[in-house]
Amino acid sequence: MSRLRPALLGLAVGLALADSSIVTLALPDVLGAFDVGITTVAWVLTSFNLVLALGAVPAAYLARRRPREAFAAGVVVFAGASLACGLAPSFDVLVGARCVQAAGAALLVCAALDLLSETLGSDERALGVWVTAGVVGAALGPAAGGVSTRLVGWESIFLVQVPVALALLLALRGLLARRVPEPAGRPHLTANLALLLVSGGLVAALFLVVLLLVDGWGMAPAAAGLVVTVMPAAAIVVARVRPRSLGGMTGVASGVILVAGGLAALGLLPRAGWAWTVPPQLLVGAGLGLALAGLTELALAGRADQVVHGGWTLAARHAGVVVGLVLLAPVLTDALEQSREEAIRAGAAEVLDSGIPPLDKLRVAQDVLDEVARANDAGELPSVERAFEGRPADGEWGSLVTALQDQLDRAITSAFSGPFLLAALLAASALVPVALLRRRRPA
Amino acid sequence: MxxxxxxxxxxGLVAAVVVPYLALGGASFEPTPTADPCATRDWRDPGGVGEALEQIALSSLDGAACKLGVTREELVLAVRSEDALERFAREQGISRDDAEQAVRDGMLRAVDDAEEAGVLSERVASLARRVVQAVPPWLVLQTLESLEFLLPG
Structure with missing residues (x-):
């Protein structure tokens, strides 16, 4: 059990923090199930991250005296709330259950840090596992949620977590962890501010990339899940192999530059297609491995009571997620609306200038517009194939379908460009507190 | 250092990704801008009366769109039905009658241009003008197409 314990604790952290992003691809289904608007349904995502941000520090104070009991309580609350989410009869109950789920997550994640220290015998190693598990969980969450939603339904995202979470209580077998907590002292405000800003920018990498791949370009969630493993994989490799020269503030600053640069590259995609997202994801992942670990280490360095200061970094990261969601979601919504209009005009031009029979042109234009309206009502992106059902697929018709799909891809890709570039700016602004840190303590 | x-x-790593993406058009990968309806479009060599009539219809849309200050594509989406034309008139802040008249004026201008260019004979042009003046805009092309078999080549 002592060998399995770090893995189980890491899995618990990853599972809990995956919930910060796991519903991303399920939002259209939740929207349909409860008949709510796009702005309202986003609360399923925002509420979890908001409560986690607000509850992390209080949870850490609760966990530091009795980490074993706090972990168990956190798991039970998380599992119970997950069950409530999966069985929610109304949208209000779902959002309420998500808030309780986040409170349980805060407790178990904070307690896990202390239990990892006890198990591994090293605060540094514990922190490494704790940060990495959280990053991997959050990065893989959207794809896992998307697959689950497509295969079974959105409720399965939550119901599957119940037995998994309860099984993780096995990590506590034979573990006695009772400590006398030291005074925690003030948090490291500058390091946590930098964490908040980088995390705000990372919202784009965690949420928008998956939305673009699956809802924008029509990729299957399982395939998209594979594509987005590039980012956490790069983060893990860099975090493990980073040389001494990349420790301290130089490593953090380099990491922030890579994150911001990768996000900017996502905003400048020259074509539609998953392969174009890989090099930017590698940059973001590598930057994550340097910046997140470095800033978390700095926020905890020399400070007593790792659990409380770990709680502060958890609060900073998820406050950053909330800031990112609040800033980027309306920008994306507006951009999609504008791009929709541009795509309709460009599509009409393609139809008018095509070689299909003249009398069919107005009819085709009408069918395309009807499909755009249907998709808009369903909260989906339009399908060119659906608009051309029952028509020839070759010759001038085939060329027209290809041309329309190209215009749609252009519209969708350009709509995501603004939010990615804004996220890059948000992440890059973390260089300001990092520069202040460098002046105080050179790398 | x-x-x-x-x-x-x-x-350097960031530049290694961003610079090629920019060079490949990453800052301008967006829907193709629609053409200025007030600019002259080339007449394609029509293969028959049917294609000539189609070009007339498209040219008329350019003319009407130019007059209204919208694109040809916005106008074609507006003349697909009576409801669409009313919605278009509302969005442009003009009356439905003004919108319909602007489209008719554009169609008539295009017929004149096509006759002058020798694409349409005097007889066909005369018939096209009568159809444009008598039939709702969203039915003009359909009506002209259905009359094609009556017309000399």
């Missing part, structure tokens, strides 16, 4: 080199490496 030794301490700064990881920063330069990071900047």
């Amino acid at each position: 030794r301490r700064a080199s990881p920063l330069l490496v990071a900047l």
Whole structure:
């Protein structure tokens, strides 16, 4: 059990923090199930991250005296709330259950840090596992949620977590962890501010990339899940192999530059297609491995009571997620609306200038517009194939379908460009507190 | 400089991705802008009366769109049905009658242009003008197409 314990604790952290992003691809289904608007349904995502941000520090104070009991309580609350989410009869109950789920997550994640220290015998190693598990969980969450939603339904995202979470209580077998907590002292405000800003920018990498791949370009969630493993994989490799020269503030600053640069590259995609997202994801992942670990280490360095200061970094990261969601979601919504209009005009031009029979042109234009309206009502992106059902697929018709799909891809890709570039700016602004840190303590 | 080199490496890696993406058109990958309806479009060599009539219809849309200050594509989406034309008139802040008249004026201008260019005979042009003046805009092309078999080549 002592060998399995770090893995189980890491899995618990990853599972809990995956919930910060796991519903991303399920939002259209939740929207349909409860008949709510796009702005309202986003609360399923925002509420979890908001409560986690607000509850992390209080949870850490609760966990530091009795980490074993706090972990168990956190798991039970998380599992119970997950069950409530999966069985929610109304949208209000779902959002309420998500808030309780986040409170349980805060407790178990904070307690896990202390239990990892006890198990591994090293605060540094514990922190490494704790940060990495959280990053991997959050990065893989959207794809896992998307697959689950497509295969079974959105409720399965939550119901599957119940037995998994309860099984993780096995990590506590034979573990006695009772400590006398030291005074925690003030948090490291500058390091946590930098964490908040980088995390705000990372919202784009965690949420928008998956939305673009699956809802924008029509990729299957399982395939998209594979594509987005590039980012956490790069983060893990860099975090493990980073040389001494990349420790301290130089490593953090380099990491922030890579994150911001990768996000900017996502905003400048020259074509539609998953392969174009890989090099930017590698940059973001590598930057994550340097910046997140470095800033978390700095926020905890020399400070007593790792659990409380770990709680502060958890609060900073998820406050950053909330800031990112609040800033980027309306920008994306507006951009999609504008791009929709541009795509309709460009599509009409393609139809008018095509070689299909003249009398069919107005009819085709009408069918395309009807499909755009249907998709808009369903909260989906339009399908060119659906608009051309029952028509020839070759010759001038085939060329027209290809041309329309190209215009749609252009519209969708350009709509995501603004939010990615804004996220890059948000992440890059973390260089300001990092520069202040460098002046105080050179790398 | 030794301490700064990881920063330069990071900047270099970012440039290695961003610069090629920009060079490949990453800042301009967006829907094709629609053409200015007031600019002259080339007449394609029509293969028959049917294609000539189609070009007339499209040219008429350019003329009407130019007059209304909208694009040809916005106008074609507006003349697909009576409801669409009313919605278009509302969005442009003009009356439905003014919108319909602007479309008719554009169609008539295009017929004149086609006759002058020798694409349409005097007889066909005369018939096209009568259809344009008598039939709702969203039915003009359909009506002209259905009359094609009556017309000489």
